[in-house]
Amino acid sequence: MSTGKLDNRYPLVEPFKTGVLDVGDGNTIYWEEVGAAQGTPAVFLHGGPGAGCELEIRRYFDPEAYRAVLFDQRGCGRSRPLADDPAVSLSTNTTAHLISDIEALREHLGIDRWVVVGVSWGVTLGLVYAQAYPERVQAMVLGAITTGDRRETDWITSDIARVFPREWEAFATAVPKAERDGDLSAAYARLLANPDPAVRDAAARAWNAWEDTHISLVPDWQPSTHYDARVGSVFARLVTHYWSHGSFLIDGQVVAGMPRLAGIPATLIHGRFDISGPPDIAWTLHQAWPGSELKILDDAGHGGGSFDTELTAALDSFKGI
Numbered sequence: 001m002s003t004g005k006l007d008n009r010y011p012l013v014e015p016f017k018t019g020v021l022d023v024g025d026g027n028t029i030y031w032e033e034v035g036a037a038q039g040t041p042a043v044f045l046h047g048g049p050g051a052g053c054e055l056e057i058r059r060y061f062d063p064e065a066y067r068a069v070l071f072d073q074r075g076c077g078r079s080r081p082l083a084d085d086p087a088v089s090l091s092t093n094t095t096a097h098l099i100s101d102i103e104a105l106r107e108h109l110g111i112d113r114w115v116v117v118g119v120s121w122g123v124t125l126g127l128v129y130a131q132a133y134p135e136r137v138q139a140m141v142l143g144a145i146t147t148g149d150r151r152e153t154d155w156i157t158s159d160i161a162r163v164f165p166r167e168w169e170a171f172a173t174a175v176p177k178a179e180r181d182g183d184l185s186a187a188y189a190r191l192l193a194n195p196d197p198a199v200r201d202a203a204a205r206a207w208n209a210w211e212d213t214h215i216s217l218v219p220d221w222q223p224s225t226h227y228d229a230r231v232g233s234v235f236a237r238l239v240t241h242y243w244s245h246g247s248f249l250i251d252g253q254v255v256a257g258m259p260r261l262a263g264i265p266a267t268l269i270h271g272r273f274d275i276s277g278p279p280d281i282a283w284t285l286h287q288a289w290p291g292s293e294l295k296i297l298d299d300a301g302h303g304g305g306s307f308d309t310e311l312t313a314a315l316d317s318f319k320g321i
Contacts, residue, residue: 009059009312015070021108023074023101025092030078031071031105034058039067040138040319041111043102045129046070047120047144050238052077052231060117060312065319069114071105073098073125076234083241084233086193086200090241095148095248099129106136115318117141119311120277120302121239124148124247124254127285130264131257138321140266141314144274144302145282147254148247156276157184157243160214163275167213174206186244192237200233207236214276218301258288265321266292267314271300271307 015032022028032053042061046053053070061068074093075083083090102125106114116137118126123142130137146152161168172180179187191203205227212223242248266289270282279296286294295314299305 041114045118045122143269171210189240218304273301
């Protein structure tokens with residue numbers, strides 16, 4: 001366990017190479033390489049789905065040791081088309097499509113094997129990718145552990161009302177009354193595909209307010225003071241699309257597939273205060289993965305505290321692997 005507060009992240013640097021890759025179905029994904037061209041290859045898988053890669057992500061990687069590949073998943077960030085437009089079909093935006101995109105990007109960049117890094121949704125995506133292509137994975141660093149099971153998303157959209165009853169009531173009453181006892185992610189997905197921009201904006205704001213609520217249980221958490229309507233709409237539409245489809249996975253699929261990752265070293269990092277993803281998720285995955293190391297952070301939630309410090313330290317441990 002750790003309660004360290006030292007920020008050991010690296011200075012923010014500019015990419016040494018950027019580009020866009022046509023991955024088919026009318027989609028292009030933005031990518032960038034940061035660090036040393038001859039360094040240890042690594043790929044970062046962001047959360048959401050739909051959060052995109054923030055600049056601060058570059059700071060996890062030692063720029064003298066890593067060749068870090070960052071990219072925005074289909075429909076978000078600097079990839080195109082953006083998912084905020086209901087005219088954009090999400091039929092080709094699934095977990096299988098994202099796995100195909102990761103592999104296409106690896107081949108495009110001429111990388112043989114890499115360290116796979118993921119946070120939140122990026123953990124689920126990274127695990128599914130690694131199970132599909134274990135021969136391409138040198139090591140894994142995963143933070144805020146998820147596995148994509150329905151019980152995890154049901155917890156966030158329904159069961160967690162026991163922790164935040166007032167906030168959940170506002171979240172639930174933003175959808176039509178007839179749908180409040182069903183799958184709220186599916187109800188929101190329908191609102192976010194509505195042709196009326198006012199309906200979409202109201203739904204996106206309500207969804208993002210709920211997201212800010214359920215990640216808030218960490219001592220140093222500060223609520224966001226700025227709402228970007230386009231970013232919020234993209235995020236809300238993609239996350240509700242994935243959750244309402246069970247993350248496009250068979251329930252229990254990730255844990256059942258862990259034997260495929262035997263022998264791949266991994267560090268799992270999870271906050272004790274992560275109420276949106278309770279620590280038993282990380283514990284279950286760790287138990288199914290004998291080669292993994294699990295760090296439960298007593299000062300972190302879904303981030304915060306020493307989360308960034310531990311993620312950077314884990315990556316440092318795999319430099320030159």
